[in-house]
Amino acid sequence: MAPTKAPDSSRRSDRSRRAILDAALALVTEVGYRRTTIEGIAARAGVGKQTIYRWWPSKAAVLMDAFLDLAGRSAEGVAAESESAGEPGEGEQAPGIPDTGDLVADLKLVLRATVDELNDPVLEAPTRALTAEGIVDAKLGAEFVHKLLDPQLALYVTRLRAAQETGDVRADVDPRIALELLIGPLMHRWLLRTLPLTHAYADEIVDYAVGGLAPRP
Amino acid sequence: MAPTKAPDSSRRSDRSRRAILDAALALVTEVGYRRTTIEGIAARAGVGKQTIYRWWPSKAAVLMDAFLDLAGRSAEGVAAESESAGEPGEGEQAPGIPDTGDLVADLKLVLRATVDELNDPVLEAPTRALTAEGIVDAKLGAEFVHKLLDPQLALYVTRLRAAQETGDVRADVDPRIALELLIGPLMHRWLLRTLPLTHAYADEIVDYAVGGLAPRP
Amino acid sequence: MAPTKAPDSSRRSDRSRRAILDAALALVTEVGYRRTTIEGIAARAGVGKQTIYRWWPSKAAVLMDAFLDLAGRSAEGVAAESESAGEPGEGEQAPGIPDTGDLVADLKLVLRATVDELNDPVLEAPTRALTAEGIVDAKLGAEFVHKLLDPQLALYVTRLRAAQETGDVRADVDPRIALELLIGPLMHRWLLRTLPLTHAYADEIVDYAVGGLAPRP
Amino acid sequence: MAPTKAPDSSRRSDRSRRAILDAALALVTEVGYRRTTIEGIAARAGVGKQTIYRWWPSKAAVLMDAFLDLAGRSAEGVAAESESAGEPGEGEQAPGIPDTGDLVADLKLVLRATVDELNDPVLEAPTRALTAEGIVDAKLGAEFVHKLLDPQLALYVTRLRAAQETGDVRADVDPRIALELLIGPLMHRWLLRTLPLTHAYADEIVDYAVGGLAPRP
DNA sequence: GGATAAGCGAGACGGTACGTCGAGTCTTAAA
DNA sequence: TTTAAGACTCGACGTACCGTCTCGCTTATCC
Numbered sequence: 033m034a035p036t037k038a039p040d041s042s043r044r045s046d047r048s049r050r051a052i053l054d055a056a057l058a059l060v061t062e063v064g065y066r067r068t069t070i071e072g073i074a075a076r077a078g079v080g081k082q083t084i085y086r087w088w089p090s091k092a093a094v095l096m097d098a099f100l101d102l103a104g105r106s107a108e109g110v111a112a113e114s115e116s117a118g119e120p121g122e123g124e125q126a127p128g129i130p131d132t133g134d135l136v137a138d139l140k141l142v143l144r145a146t147v148d149e150l151n152d153p154v155l156e157a158p159t160r161a162l163t164a165e166g167i168v169d170a171k172l173g174a175e176f177v178h179k180l181l182d183p184q185l186a187l188y189v190t191r192l193r194a195a196q197e198t199g200d201v202r203a204d205v206d207p208r209i210a211l212e213l214l215i216g217p218l219m220h221r222w223l224l225r226t227l228p229l230t231h232a233y234a235d236e237i238v239d240y241a242v243g244g245l246a247p248r249p
Numbered sequence: 250m251a252p253t254k255a256p257d258s259s260r261r262s263d264r265s266r267r268a269i270l271d272a273a274l275a276l277v278t279e280v281g282y283r284r285t286t287i288e289g290i291a292a293r294a295g296v297g298k299q300t301i302y303r304w305w306p307s308k309a310a311v312l313m314d315a316f317l318d319l320a321g322r323s324a325e326g327v328a329a330e331s332e333s334a335g336e337p338g339e340g341e342q343a344p345g346i347p348d349t350g351d352l353v354a355d356l357k358l359v360l361r362a363t364v365d366e367l368n369d370p371v372l373e374a375p376t377r378a379l380t381a382e383g384i385v386d387a388k389l390g391a392e393f394v395h396k397l398l399d400p401q402l403a404l405y406v407t408r409l410r411a412a413q414e415t416g417d418v419r420a421d422v423d424p425r426i427a428l429e430l431l432i433g434p435l436m437h438r439w440l441l442r443t444l445p446l447t448h449a450y451a452d453e454i455v456d457y458a459v460g461g462l463a464p465r466p
Numbered sequence: 467m468a469p470t471k472a473p474d475s476s477r478r479s480d481r482s483r484r485a486i487l488d489a490a491l492a493l494v495t496e497v498g499y500r501r502t503t504i505e506g507i508a509a510r511a512g513v514g515k516q517t518i519y520r521w522w523p524s525k526a527a528v529l530m531d532a533f534l535d536l537a538g539r540s541a542e543g544v545a546a547e548s549e550s551a552g553e554p555g556e557g558e559q560a561p562g563i564p565d566t567g568d569l570v571a572d573l574k575l576v577l578r579a580t581v582d583e584l585n586d587p588v589l590e591a592p593t594r595a596l597t598a599e600g601i602v603d604a605k606l607g608a609e610f611v612h613k614l615l616d617p618q619l620a621l622y623v624t625r626l627r628a629a630q631e632t633g634d635v636r637a638d639v640d641p642r643i644a645l646e647l648l649i650g651p652l653m654h655r656w657l658l659r660t661l662p663l664t665h666a667y668a669d670e671i672v673d674y675a676v677g678g679l680a681p682r683p
Numbered sequence: 684m685a686p687t688k689a690p691d692s693s694r695r696s697d698r699s700r701r702a703i704l705d706a707a708l709a710l711v712t713e714v715g716y717r718r719t720t721i722e723g724i725a726a727r728a729g730v731g732k733q734t735i736y737r738w739w740p741s742k743a744a745v746l747m748d749a750f751l752d753l754a755g756r757s758a759e760g761v762a763a764e765s766e767s768a769g770e771p772g773e774g775e776q777a778p779g780i781p782d783t784g785d786l787v788a789d790l791k792l793v794l795r796a797t798v799d800e801l802n803d804p805v806l807e808a809p810t811r812a813l814t815a816e817g818i819v820d821a822k823l824g825a826e827f828v829h830k831l832l833d834p835q836l837a838l839y840v841t842r843l844r845a846a847q848e849t850g851d852v853r854a855d856v857d858p859r860i861a862l863e864l865l866i867g868p869l870m871h872r873w874l875l876r877t878l879p880l881t882h883a884y885a886d887e888i889v890d891y892a893v894g895g896l897a898p899r900p
Numbered sequence: 901g902g903a904t905a906a907g908c909g910a911g912a913c914g915g916t917a918c919g920t921c922g923a924g925t926c927t928t929a930a931a
Numbered sequence: 932t933t934t935a936a937g938a939c940t941c942g943a944c945g946t947a948c949c950g951t952c953t954c955g956c957t958t959a960t961c962c
Contacts, residue, residue, distance in 0.1 A: 043907060043959075065385060069948060080909045085950065164381040167440050168282060177441050202464045208444070209434070209453050210462050216433030217426070223384050223440070224394050226402075227425070236426050244461020245427050247419045260928070260938060286917060297940045302919065477933060499819060503922060514935040519924065598815040601874050602716060611875050635896045642878070643868070643887050644896055650867030651860070657818050657874070658828050661859070670860050678895020679852045679861055694912060694954065720943060731914040736945065 039086050051077035052084055053098040057158060060095060065161030070094075092165045092172050099158050100179060129191040135200040136242055138191065143214060143234035150222045150229060163223065185211055201242075213241045256303050268294035269301055270315040274375060277312060282378035287311075309382045309389050316375050317396060346408040352417040353459055355408065360431060360451035367439045367446060380440065402428055418459075430458045478521070485511035486518055487532040491592060494529060499595030504528075526599045526606050533592050534613060563625040569634040570676055572625065577648060577668035584656045584663060597657065619645055635676075647675045690737050702728035703735055704749040708809060711746060716812035721745075743816040743823050750809050751830060780842040786851040787893055789842065794865060794885035801873045801880060814874065836862055852893075864892045 055076035059068040070091055074081045088094045129142050149155060162180075166173030192207035201210065217237050221229050272293035276285040287308055291298045305311045346359050366372060383390030409424035418427065434454050438446050489510035493502040504525055508515045522528045563576050583589060600607030626641040635644065651671050655663050706727035710719040721742055725732045739745045780793050800806060817824030843858035852861065868888050872880050 040906065045907065045958095048908075070950085071948060074909095078909080080907095080911080081950080082910090082952085083908060086907080160384050163440075164384040167377050167381040167384070170442060173442055177443055181441065181443070199464065201462045205457065205462055206453065209450070209457065212434040212437055212443075213430065213454065213457055213462070216435070216437035217429040218433070219440075220429055220433035220436050223380075223436075224398065225387060225390055226394055226398070226429075233426070236423065237430065240422065240426065240430055240461075241458070242462050244457075244463070245418050245422055245430070245459050246461070247416065257937070260936095262939070265939075287919085288917060291940095295940085297938095297942095298919080299921090299941090300939065303938080479934070482934075504924085505922060508935090512935080514937080515924080516926085516936090517934065520933090525923095594818050597874075598818040601811050601815040601818070604876060607876055611877055615875065615877070639891065639896055640887065643884070643891065646868040646871055646877075647864065647888065647891055647896070650869070650871035651863040652867070653874075654863055654867035654870050657814075657870075658832065659821060659824055660828055660832070660863075667860070670857065671864065674856065674860065674864055674895075675892070676896050678891075679856055679864070679893050691911070694910095696913070699913075721945085722943060725914090729914080731912095731916095732945080733915090733947090734913065737912075 044087070045083075048077065048079050048083050049087070052079055052094065053101050055079075056094045056098040057102060060098075060161055061154065061157045064157065065095070065165070068095075090172075092162070092169065095158060095162060095165075096172070096175065096179070099162060102155075102158075103180065129187050131191060131194055133198075135191075135195045135198075136238055139214065139238045139242070140235050142188075143218065143238060144231045146215075146218060147229050147231060147234050150218070160223075185215070188214070210241070214238065261304070262300075265294070265296050265300050266304070269296055269311065270318050273311045273315040274319060277315075277375045277378055278371065281374065282312070282381075285312075307389075309379070309386065312375060312379055312382075313389070313392060313396075316379055319372075319375075320397065346404050348408060348411055350415070352408075352412045353455055356431065356455045356459070357452050359405075360435065360455060361448045363432075363435060364446050364448060364451050367435070377440075402432070405431070427458070431455065479517075482511065482513050482517050483521070486513055486528065487535050489513075490528045490532045491536060494532075494595055495588065495591045498591065499529070499599070502529075524606075526596070526603065529592060529596055529599075530606070530609060530613070533596055536589075536592075537614065563621045565625060565628055567632070569625075569629045569632075570672055573648065573672045573676070574669050576622075577652065577672060578665045580649075580652060581663050581665060581668050584652070594657075619649070622648070644675070648672065695738070696734075699728065699730050699734050700738070703730055703745065704752050707745045707749040708753060711749075711809045711812055712805065715808065716746070716815075719746075741823075743813070743820065746809060746813055746816075747823070747826060747830070750813055753806075753809075754831065780838050782842060782845055784849070786842075786846045786849075787889055790865065790889045790893070791886050793839075794869065794889060795882045797866075797869060798880050798882060798885050801869070811874075836866070839865065861892070865889065 052073060055073045056068065059072055059076060068091065070081060070084055073079075073091075073094065074084055084094065088097065130138050132138055150159070162172075162176055166176040188211040189207045192201055192205075192210050195201040196203050196205070196207070201207075214237060218229065218234065221227055221233065227233075269290060272290045273285070276289055276293060280289075285308065287298060287301055290296075290308075290311065291301055301311060305314065347355050349355055367376070379389075379393055383393040405428040406424045409418055409422075409427050412418040413420055413422065413424070418424075431454060435446065435451065438444055438450065444450075486507060489507045490502065493506055493510060502525065504515060504518055507513075507525075507528065508518055518528065522531065564572050566572055584593070596606075596610055600610040622645040623641045626635055626639075626644050629635040630637050630639070630641070635641075648671060652663065652668065655661055655667065661667075703724060706724045707719070710723055710727060714723075719742065721732060721735055724730075724742075724745065725735055735745065739748065781789050783789055801810070813823075813827055817827040839862040840858045843852055843856075843861050846852040847854050847856065847858070852858075865888060869880065869885065872878055872884065878884075
């Protein structure tokens with residue numbers, strides 16, 4: 033397989049890159065993923081089509097980058113905000129799950145935040161688009177999971193392991209599965225739109241998952 | 250909204266309908282949803298494109314019908330099989346979740362069956378395609394949920410209510426949410442392909458969901 | 467060649483026939499020949515498509531019949547008119563070229579009438595359509611010539627022969643060609659729209675044709 | 684009228700243009716104008732449909748260009764031939780009507796050539812197609828007349844004016860009409876296929892037109 | 901500092917599929 | 932049995948985008 037002349041990324045125009053990413057996000061939000069086209073992105077970004085094809089293999093890849101970029105910037109934004117708000121943080125505070133000692137409260141806090149994120153009208157369209165694309169395209173799905181989902185889930189694993197050490201969670205529980213017990217129902221409701229996704233729902237999921245469905249003996 | 254002259258469904262050619270549905274399923278399985286085209290379906294079915302456009306609004310709608318048809322036929326097949334196998338049932342036995350009195354065992358049985366279904370190579374491609382389409386297209390998603398998912402989930406609700414009466418499940422638990430605690434993680438893993446979907450996983454989900462993550466006091 | 471089950475013309479619905487012919491003419495006049503469709507004619511006539519296909523082989527054939535029908539009716543109209551106007555005519559007066567003894571005057575009268583006919587906005591569209599169709603489709607063209615043109619031209623031949631007997635036209639002239647010397651330029655101008663088609667033009671054609679271009683010696 | 688983004692003709696592919704023109708002519712000759720389709724031309728030319736739609740508004744326009752191109756090339760061919768044949772002409776001799784002093788002979792020569800052209804099997808199909816199209820579509824007809832017919836007819840006008848100066852044609856004759864007296868009958872016979880189009884016919888037309896139908900006094 | 905080559909905007913190109921229209925055939929129900 | 936109605940297969944329409952391919956035109960680096 034010939035390398036097909038990889039372009040020299042050091043000479044890449046950052047202005048074009050940003051314009052493309054912004055245009056992609058805007059279009060997905062405005063007209064949906066289906067009707068977002070490479071030609072449309074190029075036109076909106078004031079860029080030649082070739083400039084897109086030179087750096088990305090597919091529409092989904094562009095959107096993925098746009099999304100990572102967005103996530104990165106919003107994370108920065110949050111960090112900057114909390115710092116300027118006089119947080120104790122020693123700079124670059126890791127955005128992990130808090131550990132106040134109260135597992136249920138901590139999880140509810142995080143799950144509620146996830147609910148808010150999923151309901152955020154700006155993020156919704158591109159997230160759905162990327163998720164749907166990943167469901168059908170295994171390669172893209174793997175990238176999506178690896179770059180966006182896994183880092184998030186790792187935080188849960190950390191918190192759950194801590195809970196195991198304090199005895200809040202049974203030692204024989206697999207944290208990876210436990211985490212899916214929390215996230216799975218949320219995603220299920222969001223993806224399939226069976227019922228509204230609310231804070232109350234997040235709370236109940238945590239309660240049920242931690243306490244179980246069976247009555248205490 | 251203009252009525253746009255609805256066609257007379259009493260004169261519809263069943264032969265064409267079947268051929269279209271079969272071709273759609275076959276193509277999705279063979280080349281994937283993306284590369285399945287209306288023209289391809291028409292050609293394969295030996296049918297004019299207009300005959301597809303006359304009866305369905307979109308490729309996804311065709312696939313949905315094809316899928317419902319498949320589900321219907323396979324359900325009939327199962328029913329016929331169990332009957333001919335001399336099942337106790339007094340004919341037309343409803344395909345519900347068994348109630349042997351052992352909730353955990355019953356749920357494991359059903360969840361394992363679901364795992365098998367999701368792993369079935371024939372069903373996988375169209376199911377993924379439809380689910381992904383529904384995630385992005387709210388209207389289609391609603392139809393998907395209403396026609397395919399809800400009936401299945403109703404069975405869980407029934408079984409869980411029975412469990413509440415026998416005291417296996419706390420009375421204050423919302424069966425609708427409890428069910429999502431079981432199904433959500435399964436779907437999550439299947440859709441995102443984070444880890445393999447196995448019987449063992451199904452078992453653990455049931456154990457965790459019913460018993461909870463916290464240690465018994 | 468199989469007769470392909472000729473329909474029984476004695477059972478033909480005259481109401482449908484008239485409706486089809488009228489609709490065809492109306493549509494050609496309104497939207498042009500190109501955009502006149504069999505479906506459109508059928509819909510406008512309140513008739514099934516098959517009723518058209520049963521009795522005519524093509525759109526052009528329908529229009530041809532419509533045109534013959536129109537010509538027939540307008541001829542009747544003219545005849546009726548002149549009769550009621552107290553014309554000397556012994557009924558069924560043949561619509562020939564008048565013979566007042568003055569050849570040039572007689573020809574001018576007829577050519578002017580032809581000019582008026584060609585400029586008639588009702589007749590123009592269908593005549594052009596039929597002529598154009600006949601130019602490309604030899605079979606249809608032959609029918610057009612045979613049914614519509616030849617009868618008209620025969621009248622010229624008659625008048626020209628009379629002129630030969632009175633010595634107004636040289637005896638060695640072929641009336642068939644002489645007639646084309648008169649009609650050809652008219653049609654040329656009308657078909658190709660090179661210049662406006664007027665009475666003055668008709669007059670000059672007659673003058674030139676009869677007298678010739680060369681000066682009298 | 685929106686400008687609708689005119690394409691940049693400086694970047695036009697001449698290879699495609701030629702291929703399209705050639706394919707169009709070939710198809711019209713082979714299967715007729717009716718059955719010649721844009722798709723067919725594109726396929727035969729090995730070209731995307733859009734490349735046709737980008738540069739021409741209709742099938743007729745393509746054929747017109749193809750015809751002009753053909754006429755241009757055959758004119759070049761003739762010019763080259765006569766030059767290499769050592770014609771007296773001082774190069775680039777204008778292809779006018781000869782003026783040997785004998786008007787009748789000159790006109791017969793040219794009209795015979797026209798007869799041969801109209802009878803040429805290669806030119807017949809496209810010429811008929813274009814003429815028919817122009818009869819129905821005024822805009823196209825005007826273009827046809829302006830680009831193809833008028834230049835030819837201008838030659839007749841020149842020759843006839845010369846004849847007026849030498850006294851071969853009466854001074855009060857309108858050359859434009861005189862010319863139609865010659866061309867009109869030819870076209871009439873060719874378009875309507877009433878009778879075969881021969882050299883003898885051309886000769887008689889010239890004789891009748893120049894000399895007139897009436898006997899010399 | 902002037903040549904050289906890359907990225908870039910623009911957009912024409914060969915294609916594929918779209919969704920629509922109409923042709924001509926076939927079937928059904930009513931008269 | 933003819934008719935109105937209209938569903939059927941088929942083929943072409945004109946459009947939208949695909950991904951590839953030149954074009955000139957900045958730029959940015961290297962001789």
